[in-house]
Amino acid sequence: MAGKFFFIDTTRCTACRGCQIACKQYKKHDASKTKQYGTYQNPPDLDGNTFRLVRFSEHPAKVNSMAWYFFTEACRHCLKPACKKKADQIMKDAIIVHDKLGTVLFTKKTKELEKSFKAIKQACPWSIPTWSKKEKQMVKCNMCYDRVEAGLLPACVKACPSGALNFGDEAEMKKLATDHLAAAKKKFGGKGELLDFEDVRALYLITDEQSKYRPVA
Ligand code: SF4
Numbered sequence: 001m002a003g004k005f006f007f008i009d010t011t012r013c014t015a016c017r018g019c020q021i022a023c024k025q026y027k028k029h030d031a032s033k034t035k036q037y038g039t040y041q042n043p044p045d046l047d048g049n050t051f052r053l054v055r056f057s058e059h060p061a062k063v064n065s066m067a068w069y070f071f072t073e074a075c076r077h078c079l080k081p082a083c084k085k086k087a088d089q090i091m092k093d094a095i096i097v098h099d100k101l102g103t104v105l106f107t108k109k110t111k112e113l114e115k116s117f118k119a120i121k122q123a124c125p126w127s128i129p130t131w132s133k134k135e136k137q138m139v140k141c142n143m144c145y146d147r148v149e150a151g152l153l154p155a156c157v158k159a160c161p162s163g164a165l166n167f168g169d170e171a172e173m174k175k176l177a178t179d180h181l182a183a184a185k186k187k188f189g190g191k192g193e194l195l196d197f198e199d200v201r202a203l204y205l206i207t208d209e210q211s212k213y214r215p216v217a
């Protein structure tokens, strides 16, 4: 399989949003117009200017009155991407492609799929694709492939101060993920899982029910 992988240890995330801002800064994205709607999560969802978003959600806890759940969300760079499958069904052309790093890339040809955008977004299990009004095409995280090809880390990973976001070769990331899973299980009374381990290039470690990490925005 080879290629590059992310490993995200949510137990280490402090929700500083350094990753979210570093992505915005590197991509030279404008701020998204937003408003306070009762949560620290802002903007409300991924958009044409926001390829990585730190999700915040609160739930009742036994020890303290509330528990925070933080989840830095971006494209998982699936090994068999449903977005690409849908695009291929709609138009027989290389609209969404896999590059040599394993990155799932939305090409400029996605401009031709504006009418089918909704169907492609719905095909993604995490509703990641967004439509950029500025670029008039589908957009999302591209794994900072230009930085990675130059031997650098993705901007979001480089900015993470806590070790929550990691990036590297498959064997290294899968070992790190399984080591962190074992440590998390010891610390959190046997709780812990790696989400979609065989299917994606963004391996998330969580220690509670998955639904608690992704509030409806
Ligand atoms: S996470 Fe969604 S947008 Fe990203 S590659 Fe997978 S199906 Fe496509």
Ligand code: SF4
Pocket (backbone or CB within 6 Å): 022, 023, 024, 026, 051, 052, 074, 140, 141, 142, 143, 144, 154, 155, 156, 157
């Ligand atoms: S890899 Fe690059 S494009 Fe993707 S979320 Fe991180 S900074 Fe943004």
Ligand code: SF4
Pocket (backbone or CB within 6 Å): 012, 013, 014, 015, 016, 017, 018, 019, 020, 054, 072, 159, 160, 161, 162, 163, 164, 165
């Ligand atoms: S930079 Fe790291 S610690 Fe900060 S929100 Fe992103 S993943 Fe969490």
